[in-house]
Amino acid sequence: MTLVTDPKFPNLYQVSHPLILHKLSQLRECNTSKKEFKELLEEITRLLVYEATKDLPLTTRRIQTPLETIDTPVLEGKKPVVLPILRAGLGMVDGFLSLIPSARVGHIGLFRNENTLQPELYYFKIPKDSQERHVFICDPMLATGGSVSKAIELLKERGVKRISFLCIVASPEGATKLTTTHPDVKIFTAHLDRQLNEKGYILPGLGDAGDRLFGTR
Numbered sequence: 664m665t666l667v668t669d670p671k672f673p674n675l676y677q678v679s680h681p682l683i684l685h686k687l688s689q690l691r692e693c694n695t696s697k698k699e700f701k702e703l704l705e706e707i708t709r710l711l712v713y714e715a716t717k718d719l720p721l722t723t724r725r726i727q728t729p730l731e732t733i734d735t736p737v738l739e740g741k742k743p744v745v746l747p748i749l750r751a752g753l754g755m756v757d758g759f760l761s762l763i764p765s766a767r768v769g770h771i772g773l774f775r776n777e778n779t780l781q782p783e784l785y786y787f788k789i790p791k792d793s794q795e796r797h798v799f800i801c802d803p804m805l806a807t808g809g810s811v812s813k814a815i816e817l818l819k820e821r822g823v824k825r826i827s828f829l830c831i832v833a834s835p836e837g838a839t840k841l842t843t844t845h846p847d848v849k850i851f852t853a854h855l856d857r858q859l860n861e862k863g864y865i866l867p868g869l870g871d872a873g874d875r876l877f878g879t880r
């Protein structure tokens with residue numbers, strides 16, 4: 664896979680691959696069914712996770728194969744945490760767990776106020792020892808960046824140092840906010856879109872991800 668970077672957003676990586684681009688086109692299509700939307704979200708997430716975890720540190724463990732004893736690579740340290748931003752981030756959890764089934768699962772409930780576009784927190788639960796783990800925040804949409812910034816602030820308040828963010832579509836406005844306020848957080852996205860509209864929706868985007876995932880339009 665190719666990681667596309669842009670000097671304007673030094674910590675944002677567009678994971679470019681024909682399968683991701685094809686599936687993203689299907690995801691954007693307004694006639695895509697609820698069932699297909701859920702499946703596509705999960706499949707794209709799996710491909711993003713593959714790239715977003717490529718720098719996870721390894722150690723070695725001695726194991727016995729049927730023929731020999733070897734020192735062989737295994738992931739080092741505590742299991743990572745996947746942290747979906749409710750609701751739409753829930754659609755990325757199974758894709759993440761399909762590659763790292765032992766990952767811990769936190770939850771953060773954030774609702775974007777339609778008038779102010781500010782995130783309102785209604786739930787937050789992560790493992791107690793999250794400061795010793797790598798936390799992967801998942802949300803399909805990086806729009807103004809308010810929701811994920813709030814999630815990052817809460818994690819940092821609890822001493823979490825290793826944070827990555829996985830999203831499906833990013834706006835330049837959200838990417839600018841995140842790269843300037845949290846330059847230590849790597850953002851992995853399937854696509855950097857053109858702009859936000861006056862209601863804070865990403866263009867061309869894919870609409871309201873939570874509503875399309877849960878059929879609540």
Ligand code: PRP
Pocket residue numbers: 748749750751752773774775776780782802803804805806807808809810811837863872873874
């Ligand atoms: C959407 C989306 C993100 C947020 C992005 O959620 O899933 O969480 O908006 O916007 P931002 O970058 O401007 O903060 P929403 O608040 O609509 O909640 P929902 O997922 O429950 O529908």
Ligand code: URA
Pocket residue numbers: 751804806863864865866868869870871872873
């Ligand atoms: N939230 C969404 O679900 N879609 C957008 O385009 C922006 C925020």
